[in-house]
Amino acid sequence: MVATASAWVSPPTRTPEIEKLVSGVDRYNPSNVGILEDYLYHQIRSEEYDCLANLAILKLYQFNPDLYNPDVVINILIKALTSSPFPDFNLCISLLDERPLNTNTDEPDPLPSLLPVLTTLYNLLQQCFEDSVREVVIRAVKAAFTRIGAERLGTYLDLSSAELDAHIEKLGWTIDSSTGVISIPPNPDNQIESTVVQENIQRHVSFTLWIEDSAS
Amino acid sequence: MSQQRKALWESDLEEDLQDVDLNLAIGNYGQNGYDDVQPRIDEATLLAVQQQMAQQAAFAQIPDVVKRFIVHFHQAVLENNLSEITVAYESGWNRLTEKFYSKTEWPEAEVIAPLVNDDQIFLILYRELYYRHVYSRLIPDIDDRFHSYENSCELFNYLLNSDGPVPLELPEQWLWDIIDEFIYQFQSFCVWRSKVKSKTDEELSMLAEGSQVWSSYSVLNVLYSLIQKSKINEHIIALREGKSAEEIPEIVGEYGTRPLYRMLGYFSIIGLLRVHSLLGDFTLALKVMENVELNQKSPFTRVTACHVTTYYYVGFCYIMLRRYTDALRAFVSILNFILRMRQYHTRSYQYDQARIPLKHIINKTADRMYALFAICNALSPTRLDDNISNIVKERYGEQFAKMSRGEEGIPAFEELFLYACPKFISANPPPYDDAELLGTHIEDPPVEPAQRHLALFLSEVRAQAPVPTLRSFLKLYTSLDAKKLANFLDADEEEMVQQMMVMKQASRSVSRVDNANGVLDGQMISTGDLDFVIDENMVHIAESTVGRRYAGWFIRNTEHAQRVFDTLRNSPLPIAPKPSAQKSSATSGAEAAPSAPRTSGQKVAWGGVKAA
Numbered sequence: 124m125v126a127t128a129s130a131w132v133s134p135p136t137r138t139p140e141i142e143k144l145v146s147g148v149d150r151y152n153p154s155n156v157g158i159l160e161d162y163l164y165h166q167i168r169s170e171e172y173d174c175l176a177n178l179a180i181l182k183l184y185q186f187n188p189d190l191y192n193p194d195v196v197i198n199i200l201i202k203a204l205t206s207s208p209f210p211d212f213n214l215c216i217s218l219l220d221e222r223p224l225n226t227n228t229d230e231p232d233p234l235p236s237l238l239p240v241l242t243t244l245y246n247l248l249q250q251c252f253e254d255s256v257r258e259v260v261i262r263a264v265k266a267a268f269t270r271i272g273a274e275r276l277g278t279y280l281d282l283s284s285a286e287l288d289a290h291i292e293k294l295g296w297t298i299d300s301s302t303g304v305i306s307i308p309p310n311p312d313n314q315i316e317s318t319v320v321q322e323n324i325q326r327h328v329s330f331t332l333w334i335e336d337s338a339s
Numbered sequence: 340m341s342q343q344r345k346a347l348w349e350s351d352l353e354e355d356l357q358d359v360d361l362n363l364a365i366g367n368y369g370q371n372g373y374d375d376v377q378p379r380i381d382e383a384t385l386l387a388v389q390q391q392m393a394q395q396a397a398f399a400q401i402p403d404v405v406k407r408f409i410v411h412f413h414q415a416v417l418e419n420n421l422s423e424i425t426v427a428y429e430s431g432w433n434r435l436t437e438k439f440y441s442k443t444e445w446p447e448a449e450v451i452a453p454l455v456n457d458d459q460i461f462l463i464l465y466r467e468l469y470y471r472h473v474y475s476r477l478i479p480d481i482d483d484r485f486h487s488y489e490n491s492c493e494l495f496n497y498l499l500n501s502d503g504p505v506p507l508e509l510p511e512q513w514l515w516d517i518i519d520e521f522i523y524q525f526q527s528f529c530v531w532r533s534k535v536k537s538k539t540d541e542e543l544s545m546l547a548e549g550s551q552v553w554s555s556y557s558v559l560n561v562l563y564s565l566i567q568k569s570k571i572n573e574h575i576i577a578l579r580e581g582k583s584a585e586e587i588p589e590i591v592g593e594y595g596t597r598p599l600y601r602m603l604g605y606f607s608i609i610g611l612l613r614v615h616s617l618l619g620d621f622t623l624a625l626k627v628m629e630n631v632e633l634n635q636k637s638p639f640t641r642v643t644a645c646h647v648t649t650y651y652y653v654g655f656c657y658i659m660l661r662r663y664t665d666a667l668r669a670f671v672s673i674l675n676f677i678l679r680m681r682q683y684h685t686r687s688y689q690y691d692q693a694r695i696p697l698k699h700i701i702n703k704t705a706d707r708m709y710a711l712f713a714i715c716n717a718l719s720p721t722r723l724d725d726n727i728s729n730i731v732k733e734r735y736g737e738q739f740a741k742m743s744r745g746e747e748g749i750p751a752f753e754e755l756f757l758y759a760c761p762k763f764i765s766a767n768p769p770p771y772d773d774a775e776l777l778g779t780h781i782e783d784p785p786v787e788p789a790q791r792h793l794a795l796f797l798s799e800v801r802a803q804a805p806v807p808t809l810r811s812f813l814k815l816y817t818s819l820d821a822k823k824l825a826n827f828l829d830a831d832e833e834e835m836v837q838q839m840m841v842m843k844q845a846s847r848s849v850s851r852v853d854n855a856n857g858v859l860d861g862q863m864i865s866t867g868d869l870d871f872v873i874d875e876n877m878v879h880i881a882e883s884t885v886g887r888r889y890a891g892w893f894i895r896n897t898e899h900a901q902r903v904f905d906t907l908r909n910s911p912l913p914i915a916p917k918p919s920a921q922k923s924s925a926t927s928g929a930e931a932a933p934s935a936p937r938t939s940g941q942k943v944a945w946g947g948v949k950a951a
Contacts, residue, residue, distance in 0.1 A: 128849045128859055128860050128861040128862070129856065129860050131849075131859075132626070132857075132859045132860065146626070148563050148567070151556070151559065174622070175622060175623075175626065178620070178622055178623065182620060182623065185618070185620075185766045185767075186555060186556060186766055186767075188767060209661075209849075210659075210660060210661040210799065213659075213795045213798065213799065214621060214622055214659070214660070216795055217619040217620070217621065217659070217791075217792060217795060218619055218620055263840045263843065263844060264840070266840075266843045266844065266847065267839055267840045267843040267871075267872065267873055268872065268873045268874070268875075269872050269873070269874045270873075270874050270875040271873070271875065272875060272876075275833070275836070304875055311863075311865075312843070312847060312863075312865070313872045314872070315870040315871060315872050315879065315880075315881035316881050317881040317882055317883060317884070318881075318883040318884075319883070319884050319885070319886045321886045
């Protein structure tokens with residue numbers, strides 16, 4: 124969970140070399156695409172995430188359609204999916220220009236080639252990424268509940284009772300075994316209070332100016 | 340006050356305006372009518388002679404006042420006389436355009452070259468204005484589009500690749516307009532280029548060969564080069580770190596110390612913000628702004644158009660990053676600025692005279708931002724600036740009401756988004772260089788960029804479509820059983836709980852905090868005025884309300900008091916009333932309303948109070 128955007132803008136795991144590519148003009152150099160693609164696979168292996176670096180890959184694809192590599196795009200999209208509810212997925216799609224797939228006439232109709240892509244996406248979501256996706260669910264639950272029934276949480280996470288118990292323990296949540304109700308520790312999102320927003324007046328100078336202005 | 344002084348050509352212009360000669364305004368270039376009389380001679384010579392004669396004829400057609408204006412303008416540029424350049428640029432050019440060239444091109448640069456001793460640098464600047472005029476008043480043809488690109492390249496080449504910084508000075512407004520126009524022409528070209536069907540054969544072949552003209556890379560290259568050359572980012576950081584006036588020139592180098600490069604660098608950052616937005620890279624658009632501080636003291640506020648553009652694009656990018664609170668804050672800030680500026684400028688005649696186009700652009704952008712404000716406020720309902728909210732209600736009240744009702748409001752979102760979004764472009768041209776691919780492109784055209792971004796935006800809107808209905812129920816309770824709520828909604832309990840989680844996420848967003856580092860930085864906050872939490876099956880609700888606002892009330896009443904005071908002070912002293920008249924009126928009042936003794940005079944009133 125990225126609570127502050129600064130970790131999203133520049134994750135602590137980003138190396139100086141990548142930082143140079145992300146923030147400098149070298150990001151436009153097509154010959155750097157390999158470095159960024161390797162970095163993507165590194166993120167996948169070590170469960171890191173660097174949205175801006177991945178967007179830089181898509182940027183290179185946008186300007187150089189020849190570089191386009193569907194596998195890389197799919198992996199970027201999956202990575203972005205796991206950061207929901209942040210809009211990373213849509214930010215990535217924005218950069219995929221109107222025709223992401225090569226409309227080379229030698230190739231058959233794009234749909235058959237798209238289908239396996241979608242299937243791969245689905246499979247990947249099932250396999251190696253399921254914990255990342257569970258992260259997304261947990262984020263949503265953590266924000267909305269203080270206590271939740273074990274059965275309900277189990278369906279959300281697609282975990283059976285034994286696995287669920289283990290997962291809950293890992294999260295540091297507690298379960299009341301007699302009622303099957305899980306308590307979620309307090310966090311800023313599940314602690315609510317009514318507030319009264321008071322007006323904050325600071326612009327003494329400009330207010331005075333207005334008065335003079337309209338009075339003159 | 341340079342504006343007060345009248346330049347020579349200006350007094351000429353005024354005389355001319357008294358006695359308008361329409362024949363001059365329709366100055367054509369005399370390109371027709373020579374072929375018949377010319378004997379058959381060598382074709383090249385013939386062409387050269389023809390061209391020369393055409394130029395002479397065109398030159399003869401230029402009104403004297405325009406010639407004098409050009410000579411004067413050239414002189415001002417040669418002397419780097421900023422105030423004279425400003426007058427010529429902001430007032431003279433526009434007024435002469437109105438009078439002579441409202442429906443036709445200015446004379447071509449080659450034609451006026453003799454007036455300026457063939458000064459190539461001035462001719463580049465002149466062409467910059469010439470093409471800008473073509474784009475804004477006429478319909479540019481493919482030659483205009485290609486040539487304006489070449490001229491921009493020449494201009495930036497001169498600025499970036501001369502030996503050291505060039506000794507030119509131009510007003511800030513013009514420098515902004517150069518960058519602004521460069522991007523506008525790029526965007527206009529991309530839109531025009533994407534329409535394959537309407538192209539003539541000649542255009543098709545030119546587009547097939549000239550794929551580098553107005554390419555995204557070339558445009559970005561110019562902007563990044565200006566930023567690097569001027570070391571503007573280093574400059575901003577140095578200023579923020581409080582570096583001394585001696586240290587800064589060391590940091591920014593020989594280019595960065597010159598106002599021309601500094602401002603071009605600055606405007607190029609804003610230019611990048613805009614180009615990246617047009618290309619759909621909203622993250623990068625905000626990332627390039629990371630050193631720019633968004634406040635009223637920034638250098639970009641000195642040029643109003645730049646100020647307005649910056650906030651429009653920053654606000655729009657925030658929307659696409661689903662940071663509606665940040666977007667709203669940006670719009671409130673700039674729209675209030677525009678309102679105040681309008682109050683101020685209505686009294687300034689110069690603003691109305693010379694800057695009609697600018698005013699038009701600002702009004703249009705402001706209206707777009709009111710529309711975007713309505714969108715954001717519907718998605719993230721909180722009470723905001725009353726001034727702006729009221730104007731939004733006036734202009735977009737109907738759409739706002741629809742958008743606040745979830746799914747059925749989608750067409751209203753669509754309408755306002757398409758009206759208010761930037762003119763998106765695609766990074767790559769249609770495959771003009773490959774006839775076969777071009778054929779498939781025509782048969783099966785890709786989705787237009789604006790439609791793609793609309794679809795993505797609507798997917799975000801749809802995701803939170805159940806929120807308004809839930810909201811309207813939750814507002815009525817402080818706690819409520821989930822089952823009961825599901826019954827109200829006529830929905831399955833499990834489904835409803837999931838919608839509640841959607842609602843929770845919709846009310847959370849990253850938002851900038853006070854000490855934020857750049858426009859992308861921020862922290863997760865709760866954006867809505869209604870929050871809830873589920874304790875197993877019990878929903879607890881908390882609502883934030885806005886306390887009473889005093890500032891506006893005080894301002895209105897202070898103004899009112901000031902007006903009353905002024906009226907009193909300015910009115911003549913009353914003539915002392917005759918004692919008898921007073922007496923009679925007091926008695927008549929008492930007679931007319933005996934039941935209200937307080938109105939009939941002080942003494943009686945006191946008596947009344949005492950008696951009671």
